[in-house]
Amino acid sequence: MLVLFDIDLTLITTGGAGIRAMTRAGERLFGPGFRADGISYAGRLDPLIMRDMLAQSGVEAGDATLARFRAEYAAELPTELARGGCRALPGVGTLLSSVERAGCFTMGLLTGNFAETGQAKLRACAIDPERFAVRAWGDESPRRPESRDQLPEVAMARHGARLGRAADPRHVVIIGDTEHDVRCARVNGCRSIAVATGRTSEADLARAGADVVLTDLSDTDRIVGLLRSWT
Numbered sequence: 065m066l067v068l069f070d071i072d073l074t075l076i077t078t079g080g081a082g083i084r085a086m087t088r089a090g091e092r093l094f095g096p097g098f099r100a101d102g103i104s105y106a107g108r109l110d111p112l113i114m115r116d117m118l119a120q121s122g123v124e125a126g127d128a129t130l131a132r133f134r135a136e137y138a139a140e141l142p143t144e145l146a147r148g149g150c151r152a153l154p155g156v157g158t159l160l161s162s163v164e165r166a167g168c169f170t171m172g173l174l175t176g177n178f179a180e181t182g183q184a185k186l187r188a189c190a191i192d193p194e195r196f197a198v199r200a201w202g203d204e205s206p207r208r209p210e211s212r213d214q215l216p217e218v219a220m221a222r223h224g225a226r227l228g229r230a231a232d233p234r235h236v237v238i239i240g241d242t243e244h245d246v247r248c249a250r251v252n253g254c255r256s257i258a259v260a261t262g263r264t265s266e267a268d269l270a271r272a273g274a275d276v277v278l279t280d281l282s283d284t285d286r287i288v289g290l291l292r293s294w295t
């Protein structure tokens with residue numbers, strides 16, 4: 065079974081470092097007319113968040129511009145992460161160790177972050193990104209328009225390559241904190257565990273169609289039991 069974790073507000077909180085770094089990067093590159101306010105972030109892909117910021121700032125979002133924005137964001141992020149407020153969310157350390165120890169699960173990441181910034185966030189919270197054997201990042205949608213809904217197939221293809229056979233979506237669980245995480249599982253035939261450690265309520269996560277909704281990830285035995293029951 066493949067267990068795919070979202071990063072922000074599922075595994076960790078960075079106290080808003082990501083958004084501050086992205087905003088500073090935009091202001092540095094595009095000047096005082098750059099506007100990051102009013103954008104929806106939760107559960108969305110970083111390239112789409114950046115395109116929205118550029119659009120409302122009147123900057124054309126060509127590939128070269130996005131690449132510069134991404135590089136500047138990655139350069140700003142360590143400073144913001146160092147301000148403090150970075151930590152793993154309740155239960156995460158124990159859960160990851162238990163899932164690893166169980167021996168029957170492959171741990172992975174499915175996230176809207178870019179690889180370099182997602183890994184920097186995890187390291188700032190003392191989680192080694194190398195523990196996750198399968199990773200699908202925010203810029204890896206195979207088709208346009210980009211969507212999180214395309215990332216499970218990326219993760220499953222990588223998992224299948226490791227297994228030497230096609231991955232069965234019923235043996236893939238996506239754990240995340242927003243309705244976007246839940247939907248990307250549902251539309252791909254994967255299972256989902258939604259966790260209300262972000263800004264989405266348990267009721268809204270249930271309405272989005274999550275198989276299971278949890279307050280946080282602290283009930284290790286229950287979560288590992290659920291994962292085992294789905295293998």
Ligand SMILES: [Mg+2]
Binds near residue numbers: 073240241242
């Ligand atoms: Mg999240």
